[in-house]
Amino acid sequence: xxxxxxxxxxxxxxxxxxxxxxxxxxxxxxxxxxxxxxxxxxxxxxxxxxxxxxxxxxxxxxxxxxxxxxxxxxxxxxxxxxxxxxxxxxxxxxxxxxxxxxxxxxxxxxxxxxxxxxxxxxxxxxxxxxxxxxxxxxxxxxxxxxxxxxxxxxxxxxxxxxxxxxxxxxxxxxxxxxxxxxxxxxxxxxxxxxxxxxxxxxxxxxxxxxxxxxxxxxxxxxxxxxxxxxxxxxxxxxxxxxxxxxxxxxxxxxxxxxxxxxxxxxxxxxxxxxxxxxxxxxxxxxxxxxxxxxxxxxxxxxxxxxxxxxxxxxxxxxxxxxxxxxxxxxxxxxxxxxxxxxxxxxxxxxxxxxxxxxxxxxxxxxxxxxxxxxxxxxxxxxxxxxxxxxxxxxxxxxxxxxxxxxxxxxxxxxxxxxxxxxxxxxxxxxxxxxxxxxxxxxxxxxxxxxxxxxxxxxxxxxxxxxxxxxxxxxxxxxxxxxxxxxxxxxxxxxxxxxxxxxxxxxxxxxxxxxxxxxxxxxxxxxxxxxxxxxxxxxxxxxxxxxxxxxxxxxxx
Numbered sequence: 001x002x003x004x005x006x007x008x009x010x011x012x013x014x015x016x017x018x019x020x021x022x023x024x025x026x027x028x029x030x031x032x033x034x035x036x037x038x039x040x041x042x043x044x045x046x047x048x049x050x051x052x053x054x055x056x057x058x059x060x061x062x063x064x065x066x067x068x069x070x071x072x073x074x075x076x077x078x079x080x081x082x083x084x085x086x087x088x089x090x091x092x093x094x095x096x097x098x099x100x101x102x103x104x105x106x107x108x109x110x111x112x113x114x115x116x117x118x119x120x121x122x123x124x125x126x127x128x129x130x131x132x133x134x135x136x137x138x139x140x141x142x143x144x145x146x147x148x149x150x151x152x153x154x155x156x157x158x159x160x161x162x163x164x165x166x167x168x169x170x171x172x173x174x175x176x177x178x179x180x181x182x183x184x185x186x187x188x189x190x191x192x193x194x195x196x197x198x199x200x201x202x203x204x205x206x207x208x209x210x211x212x213x214x215x216x217x218x219x220x221x222x223x224x225x226x227x228x229x230x231x232x233x234x235x236x237x238x239x240x241x242x243x244x245x246x247x248x249x250x251x252x253x254x255x256x257x258x259x260x261x262x263x264x265x266x267x268x269x270x271x272x273x274x275x276x277x278x279x280x281x282x283x284x285x286x287x288x289x290x291x292x293x294x295x296x297x298x299x300x301x302x303x304x305x306x307x308x309x310x311x312x313x314x315x316x317x318x319x320x321x322x323x324x325x326x327x328x329x330x331x332x333x334x335x336x337x338x339x340x341x342x343x344x345x346x347x348x349x350x351x352x353x354x355x356x357x358x359x360x361x362x363x364x365x366x367x368x369x370x371x372x373x374x375x376x377x378x379x380x381x382x383x384x385x386x387x388x389x390x391x392x393x394x395x396x397x398x399x400x401x402x403x404x405x406x407x408x409x410x411x412x413x414x415x416x417x418x419x420x421x422x423x424x425x426x427x428x429x430x431x432x433x434x435x436x437x438x439x440x441x442x443x444x445x446x447x448x449x450x451x452x453x454x455x456x457x458x459x460x461x462x463x464x465x466x467x468x469x470x471x472x473x474x475x476x477x478x479x480x481x482x483x484x485x486x487x488x489x490x491x492x493x494x495x496x497x498x499x500x501x502x503x504x505x506x507x508x509x510x511x512x513x514x515x516x517x518x519x520x521x522x523x524x525x526x527x528x529x530x531x532x533x534x535x536x537x538x539x540x541x542x543x544x545x546x547x548x549x550x551x552x553x554x555x556x
Contacts, residue, residue: 023039023040023041026061027039027041027060028041028046029041029046029049029058029059029060030058030059030060031048031049031058031059032046032048032049032058041060043058043060044058045058046058144203145191147194147198148190148191148194148195148198149169149172149190149191149194150194151194151197151198152190152191152194152197153165153169154489155197155488155489155490155491157438157439158435158438158439158488158490158491158492159193159238159239159242159492160235160238160242160304160307160308160492161190161235161238161239161304162235162297162300162301163235163297164293164296164297167293168182180228182232183217183221183229183232183233183236184213184214184217184220185214185217185218185220185221185232185233185236186232186233186236186239187217188210188211188213188214188217188236189214189235189236189239189240189243190239191210191214192207192210192211192214192239192240192243193242193243195207195210196243196246196490196541197489197490197541199540199541211240211243214236214239214240215240217236218233218236218237218240218259221233221236222263227267230263230267231267231297231298231301233263234260234263234264234267234269234301234305235301235304237256237257237259238256238257238260238304238305238308241253241254241255241256241257241259241260241312242308242493244256245312245493245494246493246541247544248544248545250312250316253312254312254316254318257305257308257309257312257321258321260305260308260309261305261309261321261322262321264301264302264305265330269298269299269301269302269305269334270302270322270331270332270334271331271332271333271334272295272298272299272302272334272335273333273334273357296337299334299335300337302334303337303377303380303381305322306322306332306384307380307381307384307494309322310322310384310385310387310388311384311387311497312494312497313388314388314497315497320388320392324361325392331357331358331361332358332359332360332361333357333359334359335359336373336375336377336378336381336382337375337377337378338373338375338378360385363382364385364386364389364411364412364415365411366411366414374422376432376435376436376439376440376443377439379419379423379439379440379443380439380442380443382419382443383419383442383443383446383447383450384446386415386416386419386446386447386450387446387447387449387450387453389408389412389450390409390450390453390454391453393405393408393409393412394409394453394454394457396408409454412450412454413454416447416451416454419447420444420447420448420451423440423443423444423447424440426478426482429441429482434486437486438486438488438491438492441479441482441491441495442491442492442494442495444475445476445479445495445498446498448472448473448475448476448479448498448502449472449476449497449498449501449502451468451469451472452469452472452473452501452502452505453501455468455469456469456505459508466509470505470506470509470524472502472505473501473502473505473506473524474502474524476498476499476501476502477502477524477527477528477531480499480528480532480535481531483495483535484531484534484538487538488538488539489538489539489541490541491539493542493545496542496545496546496548496549499528499532499546499549500545500549500552503528503549503552503553504552506521506524506525506528506556507525507552507553507555507556509521509524510522510524510525510556511556522556525553525556528553529550529553532546532549532550532553
């Protein structure tokens, strides 16, 4: 909701002319209906919600269920699935991206407290029997907590952490009673990841404590109406989702990813727009972007949630929760982030309507000529959008072979090569800061995985499609070798899903030529095996995922 200095004009319309006629049953917006308040039914936002300073458009259900209702139902389903996992079988499946049939690979949840070798730490059981106070007395040691924070901060951006590091560290120096001190939901999520990256057996027994504390604190944060607390709750949900995806607990990862989406949409992070100049004439159309650290963090936080939702929904073969199409859809108006002076900010060079409205739809239309933002954060979000758009187009195409879906595939086939060419070259990667280099590596991998998905269905009957898939799979292995040279301790776990995509390409190709003298496919398999072995030695945290990829290669 935006108003001029006098407070009488709204971009949503003149709200002084409210609807005095009662609306028919079910026609009020979702917020007014739940609060049992009078609603005038105005769109995109009603008078009641504008008066209450709600920052986002209203949701109406006359065309179907509202997105909020759909997400709440998704969370309820996931909660039931979590209860079932806790009661018995904890196995679940990760979808084979190259197999249209129901899949596949059992991904049993490893214990959250484990040693470097991946086996259960017997001390965890003893620790969990201790009281909370006893645990706190042992855990809240300044030296240990500082060590965990330091370990996390070194890799924070790879896990979707968007807060400005110096500012975040300055908040930690405040008294714990200070209102700006970080919420326990965020702090415990940071400690949890720091502990996991540290991989110290003598501290492993604390992992379950930090995990339980983070989950309980998130529940508490969700009750808050304070924007700062809600932002930290979203960030905590992102970190928890990444944690569960890292250990292979996909259902629990999806649960927290859905929680992040639900809160981000409810808070309006998908509709961060340019504000009108207060003293400018209404008709001038002049807009100025937010440049504050707060606005930059909100923008970056939305795209962190977006990346999580788009990429892992494809990996799990489930619909994206941030949906811009069909029932319960939302429109993404938040601009891509732009890095300036070491910190994300709004894309202040984007003056066109497209840059601040329908951001993703405009990019995926293939008609963009003014979107020249190649910041690492922006390219990462665009890669996520492309991956999910390919999966969605192929799903529609397979279920309903319409001209629209064929056109969507054709547009994506044109966008992907140009997008890959826009990414930094491998020679340029070496000169980038570690965080930007890591983000570019993920973007490369996602783009090539999307390329494989787009062409793999035709690879069996079309030689050009087969060669395109092999070329992209080899590019993914090149990226893996870049990771080896970086000697990374941790990286975005979504990378592991792109390796699985490449492994299926190599395995399928090798099986097709087993009876020939062509050694190229078998060399591809051997090269990927060597890369996996070396990555596992430098980053044992991803052993679970690496073993799954190795199982695919072992079928050759």
